[in-house]
Amino acid sequence: MSSKIHKISKEYEIGDKTIDGLISELAKSFGSVESRHLLREILTTAVKLGLESSDNGDLKLVNNALKELRYSFKIFFPYRAVKKVIIFGSARSLKTSAEYKMAEEFARKLTKKGYMIVTGGGPGVMEAGNKGAEAGKEFALNIRLPFEQKPNPYIYEKDKIINFKYFFTRKLIFVKETDATALFPGGFGTNDEGFEMLTLIQTGKSKPRPIVLMEPKGSTYWAAWKHFVDSQLVKNGFIQKEDFNIFRIVKTVDEAIRYIEDFYRVYHSIRYVAGLTVLRLNKEISGKTLKLINQKFKDILTSGEIKISPPTNKEIHEGECLGLPRLVMNFNLRDYGRLCEMIHVINRDQALGIAL
Secondary structure, three states: OOOOOOOOOOOOOOOOHHHHHHHHHHHHHHOOOOOHHHHHHHHHHHHHHHHHOOOHHHHHHHHHHHHHHHHHHHHHHHHOOOOEEEEEOOOOOOOOOHHHHHHHHHHHHHHHOOOEEEEOOOOOHHHHHHHHOOOOOEEEEEEOOOOOOOOOOOOOOHHHEEEEOOHHHHHHHHHHOOOEEEEOOOOHHHHHHHHHHHHHHHOOOOOOOOEEEEOOOOOOHHHHHHHHHHHHHHOOOOOOHHHHHHOEEEOOHHHHHHHHHHHOOOEEEEEEEOOEEEEEEOOOOOHHHHHHHHHHOHHHEEEEEEEEEOOOHHHHHHOOOOOOOEEEEEEOOOOHHHHHHHHHHHHHHHHOOOOO
């Protein structure tokens, strides 16, 4: 005779019936049925902080961070369906510099194609991105610093300027609210943002996206950077050679735009459901392409094959991209450089006319 043991997850609560009841009632009063449990947990966390923390500095940090995130979500929400490109680069680049001119042209051409531009809001390359973008198609995520930086004068809709106290909340919004990344030559800040973006994708903490390292004519900035990465990080086993598939060094604006557009030619988005990795696609792929990726990328699977699939039950329940074709696989959740390579292979085959 077998017996089943059911795990009962402990409710996240204060432990005081009166307080927990008040929190539940408050969550019910303004939350939808779907979001009510999350709102209740947020409120519970806020009360726990008040009960447990005697340090006003801790409370100020949480308060400011939550306010910055809430306001950012509000500003970006109406534009979530529009693809956006984040531009990183030096605040000290002169208007006459090659990278400034390249960033301005890049933003101008992207917005004409329907993209929106997100910058750090400051001078230099960030200013060039806002200057080149069509009016109303750009955002500025400015950081408050003791010596710099004030928002540049090329942000035409002031409600699209968000001022941040913390770098970590600003960088979170940079990643969360954009679909592609362009890195121009820059200093510590640019390298910090670039390495964080690469790390997030390499570790699966961010969805795959196109990352272009923009190298203006006459510059060897990213070539020298890549040499360092190859000779020190790859050679010493700190990263894998396959991680180079996460980014592309480009020499021209048109090459960068083509790379970004090609990335989403077939690939649409990714979702993890009950142990499966689901790739949503803009177009169906052929049997030939499916056979190719199964042969070429079987090393990144823990078992089974890459298969064409209808939406999973969870996706159906949540109404996510139900009209799109899908691939499902038992991805090892480790080789994200190889996963990016697979996305490139699928997109390239579609461009070559191999896919349907």
